[in-house]
Amino acid sequence: MVNQITIEKTKKPKEKPNQDHLEFGHNFTDHMFLMDYTEGKGWHDARILPYAPLSLDPSTMVLHYGQAVFEGLKAYRTEEDKILLFRPNKNMERLNLSNERLSIPPIDGEFIIQAIKELVHIDKDWIPTKEGTSLYIRPFIIATDATLGVHPSHSYLFLVILSPVGAYYPEGIKPVKINVESGYVRAVRGGTGFAKTAGNYASSLKAQEDAEKNGYSQVLWLDGIEQKYIEEVGSMNVFFKINGEVVTPALNGSILNGITRDSIIHLLKEWDIPVIERKVSVEELYGAHVNGALEEAFGTGTAAVISPIGELSWMDKKMTINNGEIGELSQKLYDTITGIQNGKIEDKFGWTVEVEAINVK
Ligand code: COI
Numbered sequence: 001m002v003n004q005i006t007i008e009k010t011k012k013p014k015e016k017p018n019q020d021h022l023e024f025g026h027n028f029t030d031h032m033f034l035m036d037y038t039e040g041k042g043w044h045d046a047r048i049l050p051y052a053p054l055s056l057d058p059s060t061m062v063l064h065y066g067q068a069v070f071e072g073l074k075a076y077r078t079e080e081d082k083i084l085l086f087r088p089n090k091n092m093e094r095l096n097l098s099n100e101r102l103s104i105p106p107i108d109g110e111f112i113i114q115a116i117k118e119l120v121h122i123d124k125d126w127i128p129t130k131e132g133t134s135l136y137i138r139p140f141i142i143a144t145d146a147t148l149g150v151h152p153s154h155s156y157l158f159l160v161i162l163s164p165v166g167a168y169y170p171e172g173i174k175p176v177k178i179n180v181e182s183g184y185v186r187a188v189r190g191g192t193g194f195a196k197t198a199g200n201y202a203s204s205l206k207a208q209e210d211a212e213k214n215g216y217s218q219v220l221w222l223d224g225i226e227q228k229y230i231e232e233v234g235s236m237n238v239f240f241k242i243n244g245e246v247v248t249p250a251l252n253g254s255i256l257n258g259i260t261r262d263s264i265i266h267l268l269k270e271w272d273i274p275v276i277e278r279k280v281s282v283e284e285l286y287g288a289h290v291n292g293a294l295e296e297a298f299g300t301g302t303a304a305v306i307s308p309i310g311e312l313s314w315m316d317k318k319m320t321i322n323n324g325e326i327g328e329l330s331q332k333l334y335d336t337i338t339g340i341q342n343g344k345i346e347d348k349f350g351w352t353v354e355v356e357a358i359n360v361k
Contacts, residue, residue: 014029028163032050059148072302075120080343084342087263088113135162168235177313185227
């Protein structure tokens, strides 16, 4: 296993973007982290280099068969000028589960967290400070064998890139409109639904494009077998407040095990608000809407944080939720989770991890 990171700093620092207009994932910092995997040698040559394009052989496996996994986490700057990460160990656990599903060799999560801390520290001046902004961290692994045979690659490249971001949706914390997808499916039993792998997102794009054409921000996926039970939204897990109780689809192998999702469940339990992980059918949801029992709906994710849902469209039926406005619980959850992440609210759960420079050569 690697334990040293070599560093080459840029000689041409880039101009930083205006914090008032940070679109999600459009700007990248001055440096990136890289590490290679070679069969028989393991992960090696951990390095931080100036951010630059990669050079890949046109036959590189990832370009053809999508053997790729990724993660998403964020760094926040507190009022005391500390830099915090949020539950990075959870990202590393999930990355290794994705690796296992995609036949990619495991990584040493502790070492990668150290590497992320070092990279974030080097590019710390890129962490935006404006309310609602943060530094998005994107670790990812790609298969790099230069061959067209369909088999797991023998070599891989691990990278981490950093992007100063604002809200994921242009709506910000304003409720979004979501279309319940009744044609395409995202994941099937035994598939890759729980893994954070490129192909899951590629196969979601057509439905997303159709939804956008009709004025919806994203797609709410139903299960791939009966197309009856709610799974997740394109880039978020999903929660519903029905008759005072919070319900979210149970993890069943085809839903992403979201870190924000898990944190929300912890917060609700701490507040003694009933929260249940179970199957939720779209018919049940529509029934709750008709009876006036569907009080709030919101998505959760690292990029999206808490995103209230103001309208759901299912076939020819429309569900307007809480008059299209953010609900009280969604707002409280947003304020609390972002407060913990920004160091403004006490972190009772020990979720935040401070970034301090480590001594690497
Ligand atoms: C995240 O929330 O970090 C995601 O990866 C969702 C999306 C941007 C792909």
